Amino acid sequence: MKKKITFYLNNEKVVVKCHPLKTLLKVLREDLNHTEVKNGCEQGECGACTVIIEDEDKKSFATNSCLVAIGQVEGKKIVTIKGLNKEKELHPIQKSFIDEGAVQCGFCTPGLILVTKSLLDNNPNPTDEEIKYAISGNLCRCTGYIKIFAAIKKAIKLVKKIRNSKKI
Amino acid sequence: MFLPFDYQSPKSLKECLKLISENENAHILAGGTDLIVNIRSGKIIPQLVVDIKNISELSDIKKTDNYIEIGSLTTMNQITKSSLLKGAYYLLSYAASIMGCYEIRNRATIGGNIINASPGAETLNPLVVLSAKVVLESTSGQRILSIEEFVCGPNKTEIKKNELLTKILIPIVNEEADGVYMRRQRVKGMDLASVNCAIFITNKSDIKKRKIKISFGTVTPKPYRPIKVEQLLENNKITKNLILESVKIINSEINPRTTSLRASPEYKKFMIEYFLVEGLKKILGEINVN
Ligand SMILES: Cc1cc2nc3c(=O)[nH]c(=O)nc-3n(C[C@H](O)[C@H](O)[C@H](O)COP(=O)(O)OP(=O)(O)OC[C@H]3O[C@@H](n4cnc5c(N)ncnc54)[C@H](O)[C@@H]3O)c2cc1C
Ligand code: FES
Ligand code: FES
Numbered sequence: 001m002k003k004k005i006t007f008y009l010n011n012e013k014v015v016v017k018c019h020p021l022k023t024l025l026k027v028l029r030e031d032l033n034h035t036e037v038k039n040g041c042e043q044g045e046c047g048a049c050t051v052i053i054e055d056e057d058k059k060s061f062a063t064n065s066c067l068v069a070i071g072q073v074e075g076k077k078i079v080t081i082k083g084l085n086k087e088k089e090l091h092p093i094q095k096s097f098i099d100e101g102a103v104q105c106g107f108c109t110p111g112l113i114l115v116t117k118s119l120l121d122n123n124p125n126p127t128d129e130e131i132k133y134a135i136s137g138n139l140c141r142c143t144g145y146i147k148i149f150a151a152i153k154k155a156i157k158l159v160k161k162i163r164n165s166k167k168i
Numbered sequence: 169m170f171l172p173f174d175y176q177s178p179k180s181l182k183e184c185l186k187l188i189s190e191n192e193n194a195h196i197l198a199g200g201t202d203l204i205v206n207i208r209s210g211k212i213i214p215q216l217v218v219d220i221k222n223i224s225e226l227s228d229i230k231k232t233d234n235y236i237e238i239g240s241l242t243t244m245n246q247i248t249k250s251s252l253l254k255g256a257y258y259l260l261s262y263a264a265s266i267m268g269c270y271e272i273r274n275r276a277t278i279g280g281n282i283i284n285a286s287p288g289a290e291t292l293n294p295l296v297v298l299s300a301k302v303v304l305e306s307t308s309g310q311r312i313l314s315i316e317e318f319v320c321g322p323n324k325t326e327i328k329k330n331e332l333l334t335k336i337l338i339p340i341v342n343e344e345a346d347g348v349y350m351r352r353q354r355v356k357g358m359d360l361a362s363v364n365c366a367i368f369i370t371n372k373s374d375i376k377k378r379k380i381k382i383s384f385g386t387v388t389p390k391p392y393r394p395i396k397v398e399q400l401l402e403n404n405k406i407t408k409n410l411i412l413e414s415v416k417i418i419n420s421e422i423n424p425r426t427t428s429l430r431a432s433p434e435y436k437k438f439m440i441e442y443f444l445v446e447g448l449k450k451i452l453g454e455i456n457v458n
Binding site for chain 1 (some may be wrong): 173174175197199200201204205207208209217219221247268269270271272274275299326
């Protein structure tokens with residue numbers, strides 16, 4: 001049983017024909033070749049597959065693409081790590097992760113950056129506790145989290161600076 | 169994933185109820201954080217999956233004369249943020265705020281949490297002590313059951329094949345009331361609760377009128393209410409001896425399974441005393457238990 005499903009991926013309209021219960025993760029990786037979305041556990045435990053989903057009512061939130069049926073994505077906007085940068089210019093969160101050396105093998109990085117983006121969109125001034133709480137579903141086997149945490153702290157400052165400079 | 173089955177996503181409640189009344193083996197898909205995992209592992213092989221995410225009337229929280237009504241599709245993050253679930257009802261939004269992780273809470277629904285009815289399910293103990301009811305709808309009408317009658321054991325509830333859980337009703341409490349929810353887990357990050365507990369007290373400053381409700385998770389197959397202990401604690405001054413007596417009664421009534429991956433029966437029994445003392449202290453203020 002295949003169905004035509006239309007959604008927006010990093011601001012481009014895409015149409016896929018597949019079983020509506022195929023997971024968003026598999027569709028992104030297998031049908032659309034978006035392998036920047038990582039497959040770690042396929043059961044919601046590791047956060048490597050995190051993407052941002054925007055509803056019709058413009059509410060956006062990070063979630064595990066391995067637990068979302070593609071049928072449930074009809075008409076929605078999906079953002080992967082490839083959708084964050086503006087052409088060659090990296091997003092401030094991406095920059096901070098590089099500057100702080102928060103990337104080792106890089107497998108967890110797309111998920112962590114997207115969950116950070118979702119956190120900062122909803123709460124531009126998170127406390128240390130709020131940061132830890134927001135990333136508790138994203139496992140990193142390499143870094144020990146210290147540098148990731150430092151990168152997020154730096155990103156908060158950078159995002160704020162850019163916002164303020166735009167206001168002027 | 170092996171996908172031989174059909175998928176429907178009704179846009180209205182009526183259409184959904186018709187579909188499930190005509191298909192014995194339909195599985196409801198809400199947030200999918202349990203169902204997709206179970207389909208993938210082969211634990212569930214459905215013939216028809218009915219996706220209810222598009223039924224918008226099922227996903228809000230509102231206040232009526234007697235109840236706070238929570239639509240079954242309301243997500244954990246919506247419950248966490250709701251201004252209606254503050255004060256006396258805060259224990260439910262607190263429970264929702266600490267389940268899973270941020271990404272999971274954005275999808276996981278309260279209806280799915282109740283129907284999945286895992287032994288440590290986050291919302292069940294708070295709902296039991298808040299005397300919540302569930303509304304079940306089918307093409308032949310509506311049934312309302314208390315959450316205690318509704319949940320029978322791990323992954324088992326009284327729901328019939330042709331019914332949909334549409335709403336959860338939380339009675340509005342007019343007296344002074346307060347509650348707590350507590351959980352223990354193995355690691356600081358994401359983990360299911362090893363053992364959990366909710367306590368709700370009305371008229372807390374008046375020992376004669378005080379009513380206490382307590383519910384523990386993972387110590388019996390369904391949420392466990394120590395009714396004798398509730399009565400004992402209600403109208404007596406809380407002392408060390410009274411707590412010890414309560415723990416004794418509870419330990420004679422429960423039988424935690426030895427096969428739990430998360431905690432031994434001894435640990436769960438140990439936690440009972442801790443939860444009782446800490447929970448009562450939090451609600452009633454300092455009590456002398458030394
Ligand atoms: C990584 C991870 C961590 C988790 N951590 C926790 C945790 O800490 N605490 C906890 O309690 N749970 C946890 N869970 C379990 C799960 O997220 C919750 O039980 C969640 O609330 C289920 O909701 P859902 O909408 O995703 O349900 P679904 O998966 O869509 O459905 C679950 C079940 O309920 C049925 N169902 C759903 N809605 C209805 C309805 N309205 N009427 C009739 N039947 C219905 C479905 O058919 C299915 O059988 C975790 C899961 C994962 C993957
Ligand atoms: S692959 Fe989705 S959470 Fe691990
Ligand atoms: S950098 Fe390797 S998993 Fe995080």
